[in-house]
Amino acid sequence: YTTGKLGRLTVVGLGLIGGSFAKGMRESGLCGEVIGYDADPVARNLAVPLGVVDGVAADLEGAVEGADVILLAVPILAMEKVLAQLAQMSLGQAVITDVGSTKGAVVDAVVKAFGAVPANFVPGHPIAGSERSGVEAANAELFQRHKVILTPLEGTDPVALEQVSGLWQVLGADVEHMALADHDEVLAATSHLPHLLAFSLVDTLASRSENLEIFRYAAGGFRDFTRIAASDPTMWRDIFLANQDAVLRSLDAFTRDLARVRTAIEEGDATALLGVFTRAKSAREHFS
Ligand code: NAD
Known part of the structure:
Protein backbone atom coordinates (compact mmCIF):
# COMPACT_ATOMS: atom_id res chain seq x y z
CA TYR A 1 0.00 0.00 0.00
CA ALA A 179 -15.58 -3.83 -17.49
CA LEU A 180 -18.82 -3.39 -15.58
CA ALA A 181 -21.05 -5.20 -18.11
CA ASP A 182 -18.59 -8.10 -18.31
CA HIS A 183 -18.65 -8.41 -14.53
CA ASP A 184 -22.42 -8.79 -14.38
CA GLU A 185 -22.44 -11.26 -17.29
CA VAL A 186 -19.61 -13.41 -15.89
CA LEU A 187 -21.05 -13.45 -12.36
CA ALA A 188 -24.52 -14.33 -13.68
CA ALA A 189 -22.98 -17.44 -15.26
CA THR A 190 -20.49 -18.49 -12.58
CA SER A 191 -22.22 -17.48 -9.37
CA HIS A 192 -25.85 -16.45 -9.79
CA LEU A 193 -26.98 -19.36 -12.01
CA PRO A 194 -25.36 -22.03 -9.76
CA HIS A 195 -27.03 -20.51 -6.70
CA LEU A 196 -30.36 -20.53 -8.54
CA LEU A 197 -29.93 -24.21 -9.43
CA ALA A 198 -29.00 -25.15 -5.86
CA PHE A 199 -31.89 -23.21 -4.30
CA SER A 200 -34.36 -24.60 -6.87
CA LEU A 201 -33.21 -28.21 -6.59
CA VAL A 202 -33.37 -28.24 -2.79
CA ASP A 203 -36.77 -26.54 -2.87
CA THR A 204 -38.15 -29.05 -5.38
CA LEU A 205 -36.88 -32.03 -3.40
CA ALA A 206 -37.97 -30.60 -0.07
CA SER A 207 -41.48 -29.89 -1.28
CA ARG A 208 -41.84 -33.47 -2.59
CA SER A 209 -40.47 -35.16 0.47
CA GLU A 210 -42.59 -35.90 3.54
CA ASN A 211 -40.75 -34.56 6.60
CA LEU A 212 -37.60 -34.08 4.50
CA GLU A 213 -36.96 -37.87 4.77
CA ILE A 214 -35.35 -37.87 1.33
CA PHE A 215 -32.31 -35.95 2.61
CA ARG A 216 -31.38 -38.92 4.83
CA TYR A 217 -30.23 -40.67 1.68
CA ALA A 218 -28.27 -37.72 0.32
CA ALA A 219 -24.63 -38.49 -0.42
CA GLY A 220 -21.55 -36.30 -0.77
CA GLY A 221 -22.43 -35.17 -4.28
CA PHE A 222 -25.73 -33.73 -3.13
CA ARG A 223 -24.03 -32.07 -0.17
CA ASP A 224 -21.34 -30.48 -2.38
CA PHE A 225 -23.80 -29.34 -5.01
CA THR A 226 -26.33 -27.85 -2.60
CA ARG A 227 -24.06 -26.27 0.06
CA ILE A 228 -24.77 -22.84 -1.45
CA ALA A 229 -28.53 -23.30 -1.00
CA ALA A 230 -27.89 -22.42 2.66
CA SER A 231 -26.87 -18.87 1.60
CA ASP A 232 -28.75 -15.79 2.76
CA PRO A 233 -32.15 -15.73 0.97
CA THR A 234 -32.56 -11.95 1.16
CA MET A 235 -29.18 -11.27 -0.39
CA TRP A 236 -29.93 -13.68 -3.22
CA ARG A 237 -33.38 -12.22 -3.84
CA ASP A 238 -31.68 -8.83 -4.24
CA ILE A 239 -29.07 -10.24 -6.63
CA PHE A 240 -31.65 -11.80 -8.97
CA LEU A 241 -33.74 -8.65 -9.02
CA ALA A 242 -30.68 -6.46 -9.55
CA ASN A 243 -29.03 -8.56 -12.29
CA GLN A 244 -32.24 -9.66 -14.02
CA ASP A 245 -31.14 -9.35 -17.68
CA ALA A 246 -27.78 -11.11 -17.41
CA VAL A 247 -29.26 -13.86 -15.22
CA LEU A 248 -32.09 -14.48 -17.67
CA ARG A 249 -29.62 -14.78 -20.57
CA SER A 250 -27.58 -17.29 -18.61
CA LEU A 251 -30.66 -19.21 -17.46
CA ASP A 252 -32.05 -19.37 -21.02
CA ALA A 253 -28.77 -20.77 -22.37
CA PHE A 254 -28.70 -23.36 -19.60
CA THR A 255 -32.37 -24.29 -20.10
CA ARG A 256 -31.69 -24.92 -23.82
CA ASP A 257 -28.72 -27.17 -23.02
CA LEU A 258 -30.63 -28.99 -20.29
CA ALA A 259 -33.45 -29.68 -22.76
CA ARG A 260 -30.86 -31.28 -25.08
CA VAL A 261 -29.63 -33.50 -22.25
CA ARG A 262 -33.23 -34.44 -21.50
CA THR A 263 -33.76 -35.44 -25.12
CA ALA A 264 -30.55 -37.50 -25.08
CA ILE A 265 -31.79 -39.41 -22.01
CA GLU A 266 -35.24 -39.91 -23.53
CA GLU A 267 -33.82 -41.19 -26.81
CA GLY A 268 -31.19 -43.35 -25.13
CA ASP A 269 -28.51 -41.35 -27.00
CA ALA A 270 -25.39 -42.66 -25.25
CA THR A 271 -23.01 -40.71 -27.51
CA ALA A 272 -24.66 -37.37 -26.76
CA LEU A 273 -24.66 -38.01 -23.01
CA LEU A 274 -21.05 -39.15 -22.99
CA GLY A 275 -20.15 -36.06 -25.04
CA VAL A 276 -21.69 -33.67 -22.51
CA PHE A 277 -20.15 -35.43 -19.49
CA THR A 278 -16.69 -35.79 -21.09
CA ARG A 279 -16.56 -32.12 -22.12
CA ALA A 280 -17.72 -31.05 -18.64
CA LYS A 281 -15.20 -33.29 -16.85
CA SER A 282 -12.35 -31.96 -18.94
CA ALA A 283 -13.45 -28.33 -18.41
CA ARG A 284 -13.84 -28.89 -14.66
CA GLU A 285 -10.35 -30.39 -14.44
CA HIS A 286 -8.89 -27.17 -15.82
CA PHE A 287 -9.48 -25.33 -12.57
CA SER A 288 -8.79 -26.44 -9.05
P1 NAD B 1 -25.16 -8.91 5.78
O1 NAD B 1 -26.62 -9.16 5.88
O2 NAD B 1 -24.23 -9.77 6.57
O3 NAD B 1 -24.87 -7.38 6.14
C1 NAD B 1 -25.58 -6.29 5.63
C2 NAD B 1 -25.67 -5.25 6.74
O4 NAD B 1 -26.23 -4.03 6.19
C3 NAD B 1 -26.59 -5.68 7.89
O5 NAD B 1 -25.90 -5.56 9.12
C4 NAD B 1 -27.76 -4.70 7.79
O6 NAD B 1 -28.33 -4.37 9.06
C5 NAD B 1 -27.11 -3.50 7.15
N1 NAD B 1 -28.04 -2.58 6.49
C6 NAD B 1 -29.15 -2.88 5.76
N2 NAD B 1 -29.72 -1.76 5.28
C7 NAD B 1 -28.96 -0.72 5.72
C8 NAD B 1 -29.03 0.69 5.56
N3 NAD B 1 -29.99 1.26 4.84
N4 NAD B 1 -28.08 1.46 6.17
C9 NAD B 1 -27.10 0.89 6.92
N5 NAD B 1 -26.99 -0.45 7.09
C10 NAD B 1 -27.89 -1.24 6.50
O7 NAD B 1 -24.82 -8.98 4.22
P2 NAD B 1 -23.41 -9.15 3.49
O8 NAD B 1 -23.24 -10.57 3.10
O9 NAD B 1 -22.34 -8.49 4.29
O10 NAD B 1 -23.68 -8.33 2.15
C11 NAD B 1 -23.46 -6.93 2.06
C12 NAD B 1 -23.16 -6.57 0.62
O11 NAD B 1 -22.05 -7.35 0.19
C13 NAD B 1 -24.30 -6.87 -0.36
O12 NAD B 1 -24.42 -5.80 -1.26
C14 NAD B 1 -23.83 -8.12 -1.07
O13 NAD B 1 -24.31 -8.15 -2.40
C15 NAD B 1 -22.33 -7.96 -1.04
N6 NAD B 1 -21.56 -9.23 -1.10
C16 NAD B 1 -21.91 -10.30 -0.33
C17 NAD B 1 -21.18 -11.48 -0.42
C18 NAD B 1 -21.53 -12.69 0.40
O14 NAD B 1 -21.18 -13.81 0.04
N7 NAD B 1 -22.22 -12.55 1.51
C19 NAD B 1 -20.05 -11.55 -1.26
C20 NAD B 1 -19.69 -10.41 -2.00
C21 NAD B 1 -20.46 -9.26 -1.91
Whole structure:
Protein backbone atom coordinates (compact mmCIF):
# COMPACT_ATOMS: atom_id res chain seq x y z
CA TYR A 1 0.00 0.00 0.00
CA THR A 2 1.79 3.08 -1.22
CA THR A 3 -0.45 6.10 -0.78
CA GLY A 4 0.29 6.52 2.94
CA LYS A 5 -1.62 6.11 6.12
CA LEU A 6 -5.33 6.68 5.88
CA GLY A 7 -7.11 8.95 8.35
CA ARG A 8 -10.70 7.85 8.71
CA LEU A 9 -12.32 4.85 7.08
CA THR A 10 -16.11 4.64 7.32
CA VAL A 11 -17.93 1.38 6.68
CA VAL A 12 -21.67 1.54 6.09
CA GLY A 13 -23.31 -1.86 6.70
CA LEU A 14 -21.46 -3.90 9.34
CA GLY A 15 -22.51 -7.38 8.20
CA LEU A 16 -20.36 -10.24 6.92
CA ILE A 17 -18.62 -8.24 4.19
CA GLY A 18 -18.53 -4.73 5.70
CA GLY A 19 -17.65 -6.11 9.15
CA SER A 20 -14.85 -8.27 7.71
CA PHE A 21 -13.41 -5.32 5.76
CA ALA A 22 -13.59 -3.02 8.80
CA LYS A 23 -12.03 -5.61 11.11
CA GLY A 24 -9.22 -6.40 8.69
CA MET A 25 -8.43 -2.72 8.14
CA ARG A 26 -8.54 -2.08 11.86
CA GLU A 27 -6.12 -4.91 12.54
CA SER A 28 -3.80 -3.67 9.77
CA GLY A 29 -3.19 -0.50 11.78
CA LEU A 30 -3.27 1.47 8.55
CA CYS A 31 -6.21 3.70 9.44
CA GLY A 32 -6.23 6.40 12.06
CA GLU A 33 -9.80 5.37 12.80
CA VAL A 34 -12.37 2.88 11.50
CA ILE A 35 -15.92 4.09 12.03
CA GLY A 36 -19.04 2.08 11.29
CA TYR A 37 -22.71 2.62 10.78
CA ASP A 38 -25.49 0.05 10.48
CA ALA A 39 -29.24 0.57 10.30
CA ASP A 40 -29.67 -2.26 12.80
CA PRO A 41 -29.02 -1.13 16.42
CA VAL A 42 -28.03 -4.71 17.37
CA ALA A 43 -25.19 -4.64 14.82
CA ARG A 44 -24.20 -1.15 16.00
CA ASN A 45 -24.02 -2.32 19.61
CA LEU A 46 -21.98 -5.43 18.80
CA ALA A 47 -19.46 -3.87 16.40
CA VAL A 48 -17.16 -2.28 18.99
CA PRO A 49 -17.14 -5.19 21.52
CA LEU A 50 -16.42 -7.60 18.63
CA GLY A 51 -13.41 -5.49 17.60
CA VAL A 52 -14.88 -4.76 14.18
CA VAL A 53 -14.62 -0.95 14.36
CA ASP A 54 -13.10 1.67 16.66
CA GLY A 55 -16.42 3.43 17.00
CA VAL A 56 -19.96 3.51 15.64
CA ALA A 57 -22.04 6.52 14.74
CA ALA A 58 -25.73 6.81 15.60
CA ASP A 59 -26.55 7.97 12.06
CA LEU A 60 -25.15 7.95 8.54
CA GLU A 61 -24.25 11.63 8.57
CA GLY A 62 -22.18 11.27 11.74
CA ALA A 63 -20.46 8.20 10.29
CA VAL A 64 -19.29 9.80 7.04
CA GLU A 65 -18.21 13.09 8.58
CA GLY A 66 -14.50 13.62 7.93
CA ALA A 67 -14.13 10.25 6.18
CA ASP A 68 -11.29 9.73 3.70
CA VAL A 69 -12.80 6.52 2.35
CA ILE A 70 -16.41 5.33 2.61
CA LEU A 71 -17.14 1.65 1.93
CA LEU A 72 -20.78 0.78 1.26
CA ALA A 73 -21.57 -2.80 2.32
CA VAL A 74 -25.36 -2.78 2.62
CA PRO A 75 -27.64 -5.20 0.71
CA ILE A 76 -27.92 -4.32 -3.00
CA LEU A 77 -31.50 -3.05 -2.75
CA ALA A 78 -30.54 -0.79 0.18
CA MET A 79 -27.74 0.87 -1.83
CA GLU A 80 -30.16 3.27 -3.54
CA LYS A 81 -31.49 4.65 -0.26
CA VAL A 82 -28.02 5.04 1.28
CA LEU A 83 -26.64 6.70 -1.87
CA ALA A 84 -29.60 9.11 -2.01
CA GLN A 85 -28.87 10.11 1.59
CA LEU A 86 -25.13 10.48 0.90
CA ALA A 87 -25.84 12.74 -2.08
CA GLN A 88 -27.43 15.23 0.35
CA MET A 89 -24.38 15.32 2.63
CA SER A 90 -21.09 17.14 2.33
CA LEU A 91 -18.52 14.42 1.74
CA GLY A 92 -15.47 16.56 0.95
CA GLN A 93 -12.92 14.63 -1.12
CA ALA A 94 -13.94 11.24 0.29
CA VAL A 95 -13.43 8.24 -1.98
CA ILE A 96 -16.58 6.11 -2.08
CA THR A 97 -16.54 2.43 -2.95
CA ASP A 98 -18.97 -0.48 -2.60
CA VAL A 99 -19.02 -4.27 -2.39
CA GLY A 100 -22.33 -5.02 -4.11
CA SER A 101 -22.50 -8.41 -5.83
CA THR A 102 -23.94 -6.87 -9.02
CA LYS A 103 -22.42 -3.71 -10.44
CA GLY A 104 -24.89 -2.34 -13.00
CA ALA A 105 -27.63 -1.86 -10.40
CA VAL A 106 -25.29 -0.09 -7.97
CA VAL A 107 -23.97 2.26 -10.64
CA ASP A 108 -27.57 3.00 -11.74
CA ALA A 109 -28.35 3.89 -8.12
CA VAL A 110 -25.27 6.17 -8.00
CA VAL A 111 -26.43 7.98 -11.15
CA LYS A 112 -29.94 8.34 -9.72
CA ALA A 113 -28.57 9.81 -6.48
CA PHE A 114 -25.74 12.02 -7.79
CA GLY A 115 -26.93 12.78 -11.36
CA ALA A 116 -23.74 11.16 -12.73
CA VAL A 117 -21.10 8.81 -11.37
CA PRO A 118 -18.68 10.96 -9.33
CA ALA A 119 -15.00 10.52 -10.31
CA ASN A 120 -14.21 9.41 -6.76
CA PHE A 121 -16.70 6.53 -6.82
CA VAL A 122 -15.04 3.13 -7.38
CA PRO A 123 -17.41 0.16 -7.92
CA GLY A 124 -16.10 -3.08 -6.44
CA HIS A 125 -17.03 -6.68 -5.62
CA PRO A 126 -15.06 -9.09 -3.43
CA ILE A 127 -15.44 -12.70 -4.59
CA ALA A 128 -15.51 -14.03 -1.07
CA GLY A 129 -18.25 -14.87 1.32
CA SER A 130 -19.77 -17.60 3.38
CA GLU A 131 -23.18 -18.97 4.27
CA ARG A 132 -23.05 -16.80 7.38
CA SER A 133 -24.15 -13.19 7.61
CA GLY A 134 -24.29 -10.34 10.09
CA VAL A 135 -21.68 -8.60 12.22
CA GLU A 136 -20.93 -11.73 14.26
CA ALA A 137 -19.65 -13.40 11.08
CA ALA A 138 -17.02 -10.65 10.54
CA ASN A 139 -13.65 -12.23 9.84
CA ALA A 140 -10.52 -10.16 9.21
CA GLU A 141 -9.06 -12.94 7.03
CA LEU A 142 -12.12 -13.37 4.79
CA PHE A 143 -10.54 -11.74 1.72
CA GLN A 144 -7.08 -13.30 1.91
CA ARG A 145 -6.14 -14.89 -1.42
CA HIS A 146 -9.58 -14.07 -2.81
CA LYS A 147 -10.24 -12.03 -5.91
CA VAL A 148 -11.72 -8.55 -5.68
CA ILE A 149 -13.08 -7.20 -8.94
CA LEU A 150 -13.09 -3.44 -9.42
CA THR A 151 -15.13 -2.14 -12.35
CA PRO A 152 -13.87 1.43 -12.92
CA LEU A 153 -15.75 3.61 -15.40
CA GLU A 154 -14.27 5.97 -17.98
CA GLY A 155 -14.44 8.92 -15.58
CA THR A 156 -13.10 7.10 -12.51
CA ASP A 157 -10.22 8.98 -10.88
CA PRO A 158 -7.07 6.80 -11.16
CA VAL A 159 -5.90 7.97 -7.73
CA ALA A 160 -9.18 6.85 -6.12
CA LEU A 161 -8.93 3.53 -7.99
CA GLU A 162 -5.35 3.04 -6.77
CA GLN A 163 -6.38 3.82 -3.20
CA VAL A 164 -9.26 1.32 -3.19
CA SER A 165 -7.01 -1.35 -4.79
CA GLY A 166 -4.43 -0.69 -2.08
CA LEU A 167 -6.93 -1.22 0.73
CA TRP A 168 -8.03 -4.61 -0.63
CA GLN A 169 -4.39 -5.62 -1.09
CA VAL A 170 -3.72 -4.80 2.56
CA LEU A 171 -6.38 -7.42 3.38
CA GLY A 172 -4.54 -9.97 1.25
CA ALA A 173 -6.89 -9.82 -1.74
CA ASP A 174 -5.93 -10.20 -5.37
CA VAL A 175 -7.39 -7.17 -7.18
CA GLU A 176 -8.50 -7.34 -10.81
CA HIS A 177 -10.20 -4.81 -13.04
CA MET A 178 -13.10 -5.70 -15.32
CA ALA A 179 -15.58 -3.83 -17.49
CA LEU A 180 -18.82 -3.39 -15.58
CA ALA A 181 -21.05 -5.20 -18.11
CA ASP A 182 -18.59 -8.10 -18.31
CA HIS A 183 -18.65 -8.41 -14.53
CA ASP A 184 -22.42 -8.79 -14.38
CA GLU A 185 -22.44 -11.26 -17.29
CA VAL A 186 -19.61 -13.41 -15.89
CA LEU A 187 -21.05 -13.45 -12.36
CA ALA A 188 -24.52 -14.33 -13.68
CA ALA A 189 -22.98 -17.44 -15.26
CA THR A 190 -20.49 -18.49 -12.58
CA SER A 191 -22.22 -17.48 -9.37
CA HIS A 192 -25.85 -16.45 -9.79
CA LEU A 193 -26.98 -19.36 -12.01
CA PRO A 194 -25.36 -22.03 -9.76
CA HIS A 195 -27.03 -20.51 -6.70
CA LEU A 196 -30.36 -20.53 -8.54
CA LEU A 197 -29.93 -24.21 -9.43
CA ALA A 198 -29.00 -25.15 -5.86
CA PHE A 199 -31.89 -23.21 -4.30
CA SER A 200 -34.36 -24.60 -6.87
CA LEU A 201 -33.21 -28.21 -6.59
CA VAL A 202 -33.37 -28.24 -2.79
CA ASP A 203 -36.77 -26.54 -2.87
CA THR A 204 -38.15 -29.05 -5.38
CA LEU A 205 -36.88 -32.03 -3.40
CA ALA A 206 -37.97 -30.60 -0.07
CA SER A 207 -41.48 -29.89 -1.28
CA ARG A 208 -41.84 -33.47 -2.59
CA SER A 209 -40.47 -35.16 0.47
CA GLU A 210 -42.59 -35.90 3.54
CA ASN A 211 -40.75 -34.56 6.60
CA LEU A 212 -37.60 -34.08 4.50
CA GLU A 213 -36.96 -37.87 4.77
CA ILE A 214 -35.35 -37.87 1.33
CA PHE A 215 -32.31 -35.95 2.61
CA ARG A 216 -31.38 -38.92 4.83
CA TYR A 217 -30.23 -40.67 1.68
CA ALA A 218 -28.27 -37.72 0.32
CA ALA A 219 -24.63 -38.49 -0.42
CA GLY A 220 -21.55 -36.30 -0.77
CA GLY A 221 -22.43 -35.17 -4.28
CA PHE A 222 -25.73 -33.73 -3.13
CA ARG A 223 -24.03 -32.07 -0.17
CA ASP A 224 -21.34 -30.48 -2.38
CA PHE A 225 -23.80 -29.34 -5.01
CA THR A 226 -26.33 -27.85 -2.60
CA ARG A 227 -24.06 -26.27 0.06
CA ILE A 228 -24.77 -22.84 -1.45
CA ALA A 229 -28.53 -23.30 -1.00
CA ALA A 230 -27.89 -22.42 2.66
CA SER A 231 -26.87 -18.87 1.60
CA ASP A 232 -28.75 -15.79 2.76
CA PRO A 233 -32.15 -15.73 0.97
CA THR A 234 -32.56 -11.95 1.16
CA MET A 235 -29.18 -11.27 -0.39
CA TRP A 236 -29.93 -13.68 -3.22
CA ARG A 237 -33.38 -12.22 -3.84
CA ASP A 238 -31.68 -8.83 -4.24
CA ILE A 239 -29.07 -10.24 -6.63
CA PHE A 240 -31.65 -11.80 -8.97
CA LEU A 241 -33.74 -8.65 -9.02
CA ALA A 242 -30.68 -6.46 -9.55
CA ASN A 243 -29.03 -8.56 -12.29
CA GLN A 244 -32.24 -9.66 -14.02
CA ASP A 245 -31.14 -9.35 -17.68
CA ALA A 246 -27.78 -11.11 -17.41
CA VAL A 247 -29.26 -13.86 -15.22
CA LEU A 248 -32.09 -14.48 -17.67
CA ARG A 249 -29.62 -14.78 -20.57
CA SER A 250 -27.58 -17.29 -18.61
CA LEU A 251 -30.66 -19.21 -17.46
CA ASP A 252 -32.05 -19.37 -21.02
CA ALA A 253 -28.77 -20.77 -22.37
CA PHE A 254 -28.70 -23.36 -19.60
CA THR A 255 -32.37 -24.29 -20.10
CA ARG A 256 -31.69 -24.92 -23.82
CA ASP A 257 -28.72 -27.17 -23.02
CA LEU A 258 -30.63 -28.99 -20.29
CA ALA A 259 -33.45 -29.68 -22.76
CA ARG A 260 -30.86 -31.28 -25.08
CA VAL A 261 -29.63 -33.50 -22.25
CA ARG A 262 -33.23 -34.44 -21.50
CA THR A 263 -33.76 -35.44 -25.12
CA ALA A 264 -30.55 -37.50 -25.08
CA ILE A 265 -31.79 -39.41 -22.01
CA GLU A 266 -35.24 -39.91 -23.53
CA GLU A 267 -33.82 -41.19 -26.81
CA GLY A 268 -31.19 -43.35 -25.13
CA ASP A 269 -28.51 -41.35 -27.00
CA ALA A 270 -25.39 -42.66 -25.25
CA THR A 271 -23.01 -40.71 -27.51
CA ALA A 272 -24.66 -37.37 -26.76
CA LEU A 273 -24.66 -38.01 -23.01
CA LEU A 274 -21.05 -39.15 -22.99
CA GLY A 275 -20.15 -36.06 -25.04
CA VAL A 276 -21.69 -33.67 -22.51
CA PHE A 277 -20.15 -35.43 -19.49
CA THR A 278 -16.69 -35.79 -21.09
CA ARG A 279 -16.56 -32.12 -22.12
CA ALA A 280 -17.72 -31.05 -18.64
CA LYS A 281 -15.20 -33.29 -16.85
CA SER A 282 -12.35 -31.96 -18.94
CA ALA A 283 -13.45 -28.33 -18.41
CA ARG A 284 -13.84 -28.89 -14.66
CA GLU A 285 -10.35 -30.39 -14.44
CA HIS A 286 -8.89 -27.17 -15.82
CA PHE A 287 -9.48 -25.33 -12.57
CA SER A 288 -8.79 -26.44 -9.05
P1 NAD B 1 -25.16 -8.91 5.78
O1 NAD B 1 -26.62 -9.16 5.88
O2 NAD B 1 -24.23 -9.77 6.57
O3 NAD B 1 -24.87 -7.38 6.14
C1 NAD B 1 -25.58 -6.29 5.63
C2 NAD B 1 -25.67 -5.25 6.74
O4 NAD B 1 -26.23 -4.03 6.19
C3 NAD B 1 -26.59 -5.68 7.89
O5 NAD B 1 -25.90 -5.56 9.12
C4 NAD B 1 -27.76 -4.70 7.79
O6 NAD B 1 -28.33 -4.37 9.06
C5 NAD B 1 -27.11 -3.50 7.15
N1 NAD B 1 -28.04 -2.58 6.49
C6 NAD B 1 -29.15 -2.88 5.76
N2 NAD B 1 -29.72 -1.76 5.28
C7 NAD B 1 -28.96 -0.72 5.72
C8 NAD B 1 -29.03 0.69 5.56
N3 NAD B 1 -29.99 1.26 4.84
N4 NAD B 1 -28.08 1.46 6.17
C9 NAD B 1 -27.10 0.89 6.92
N5 NAD B 1 -26.99 -0.45 7.09
C10 NAD B 1 -27.89 -1.24 6.50
O7 NAD B 1 -24.82 -8.98 4.22
P2 NAD B 1 -23.41 -9.15 3.49
O8 NAD B 1 -23.24 -10.57 3.10
O9 NAD B 1 -22.34 -8.49 4.29
O10 NAD B 1 -23.68 -8.33 2.15
C11 NAD B 1 -23.46 -6.93 2.06
C12 NAD B 1 -23.16 -6.57 0.62
O11 NAD B 1 -22.05 -7.35 0.19
C13 NAD B 1 -24.30 -6.87 -0.36
O12 NAD B 1 -24.42 -5.80 -1.26
C14 NAD B 1 -23.83 -8.12 -1.07
O13 NAD B 1 -24.31 -8.15 -2.40
C15 NAD B 1 -22.33 -7.96 -1.04
N6 NAD B 1 -21.56 -9.23 -1.10
C16 NAD B 1 -21.91 -10.30 -0.33
C17 NAD B 1 -21.18 -11.48 -0.42
C18 NAD B 1 -21.53 -12.69 0.40
O14 NAD B 1 -21.18 -13.81 0.04
N7 NAD B 1 -22.22 -12.55 1.51
C19 NAD B 1 -20.05 -11.55 -1.26
C20 NAD B 1 -19.69 -10.41 -2.00
C21 NAD B 1 -20.46 -9.26 -1.91
